[in-house]
Amino acid sequence: MILQEFLQGLADIIGAIIGFLKPIVTPIGEFMVKWIDYVLVIFPRENYVAYIVICVLFIVTGIFVNCYWPGDKKPKYLKEKGIEFKTPENEKIL
Amino acid sequence: MGAPKNMIKGFIFMGIYTVITIVVPLLTFGYIRQLSIEGYAIQLTQQGYEIISFWIVAFGLLISGCAFFTYSSPKQSIRKGVFALIQVLINCLYMWSYKFSGATDIQIDISGFGFVVLLVQDLVLVYMGVYFLTIAIKIYDLVDFTVNRKTIREARWEDK
Amino acid sequence: MRAARVFRWIMRIFILLLTLSLSVVTILGGLSAVNILSDSNNIQVPPSGYSISYNVTGAPNTWYINIPIGINNVGYFDLNNLEIEFILEMTYDGSSTVIIYSGSQNFGNIESGNSGIFEYNATSFTVPAFSTLNSILANITVYGYYSLDLIQFEIHVVDFGIYP
Incomplete structure (x- = not known):
């Protein structure tokens, strides 16, 4: 009984949320x-070939890109050029 | 996070997306084909099943591949932003493929009586609206990652 | 945290709330269907709970069919825009078949926790001249919306025997 009342209460709350947002979200969905x-x-x-090729391409490219630019340290070419991103402004934002 | 850790993360998420977008839906539709409610069969024709299966596998592959690239990319990087956006767009196609494959029109045959049809198109439309908001967020992320590229990179390198 | 990220988090929470709401609606919709359909008393259509009254044997201008339908909405959401479409097919003089009635009637909504009894009245038949009436079969379709109008359902009763 308590569970039923809880579920009915939940349905009412969700109903209010969806009822309010549905007129906004549905036309957007139709556009989509x-x-x-x-x-x-x-x-x-017809077949899966194109999908398999794209999937494999994503994975191979991902591996390749990660090996060269893992993103955790400054790339060599920037170090060699002595390029520095650290600025007082950036410090403030961080 | 170094390259190996990035890639492990990528493979883990690729596995998760493969299960969510390919394995679970295929098992579910396979189960539904043999399912009956109170002795009444849910109708899913062989042709309908084949169409649904094709799109599930096709888009599931694209989503999984994209997920690898997205999740193996460094935090707040532009490439992560780009692929996260592509992934959401493919997700939209994947969602809608359920509709045009006929999977959103569920028919339950009740022999000697008739049949019951459930149409969940309106529900899918609301979901698509939510996806639009997700696309908006991903575009916002991409702009943010691009505009604040220097700050983000500096912060990432500072952590090391 | 940068201001841009704060805004993003607010948006993400909003989207999460929407997605969760939709998931809850789907789950509660399923639970409601189980609640309603698990007890045969919740939906009573002839012949179990009520009886059809009809007169299809006298002069054609006196023909009528009355079908009472009782629905007890024990689900969590309102049943909206209930509409019944009724088509009657008559077989006469051996194998001749003709549609003698086609019409629909809207019965409005049944709020959650409420019940309603509706009566479908079919009159104005177009009956051909015949010497032997073999059978009258009804095709009844019930249309309605459930789960905050997100799920539409159709119940098709095919070739339901009215006469003999």
Whole structure:
């Protein structure tokens, strides 16, 4: 009984949230659907080859990029050029 | 975080996305094909199942590959921003593929009586609206990462 | 934390709230369906709970069919915009078939926790001249919205025997 009342209360709260946001979000969703329908035409429907190739490409590129630019230390070419990003302004923001 | 750690993180998230976008939906639809509620069969034709399966696997592969690139990229980097945006866009296509594959029109046959149809298109439209907000956030992130590139990089290198 | 990140977090929380709300709606919608359908008393259509009253044997201008439908909404959300479409198909003189009635009626909403009994009245039949009436079958479709109008449902009753 307590659980039922809790769930009904929850449904009422969620109902109020969705009821308020639905008129805003649904037209946006309809807009999304329009452009998606256009874009979907270009995707091949016959076989998985293109999808597998793109997936593998993402992974291989990801590995390659990470090996060269892991992002945790200043790249060699910047060090060699002596480029410094640290400024008093940046300090303040940080 | 060094390159190996980045890549481990990337592979972990790729695995998670593979499970969420390919394995679980395929198992679910496979289960639904044989499912009956109180003895009444839920109708999912062989053709419908094949169409849904194709798009699940196709977009699931793209999402998983993208997830690897996104999550293996350094925090707040421009490349992370770009691929996170691409990933959300592919996610939208993936979501909508359920609709045009007919997976959002659930039909339950009740022999000797008729059938019941559940149409969840409006629910999907609201979800798409939420996805638009997510796209907006990703574009905002990308602009933020680009504009504040120097600050972000400096902070990242300072941590080391 | 940079101001740009604070704004981002606010937006993310907002999106999370929306997504969670939608998930809860889906779950509660499913639970409601289980609540309503697990007890046959919640939906009573002829012949279990009520009886159809009809007159399809006299002169065609006196024909009518009355179907009472009882629905007890024990779910968490309102059942909205309930509409019933009713099509009657008559077979006469051996194998001739004709649609003698097609119409729909809107019964409005049933709030959560409430019940309603509706009566569908079919009159104004277009009956051809016949010597033998073999059968009258009804195709009944109930349309409605549930889960904050996010889920639309259709219940199709096919070839429901009205006569004999």
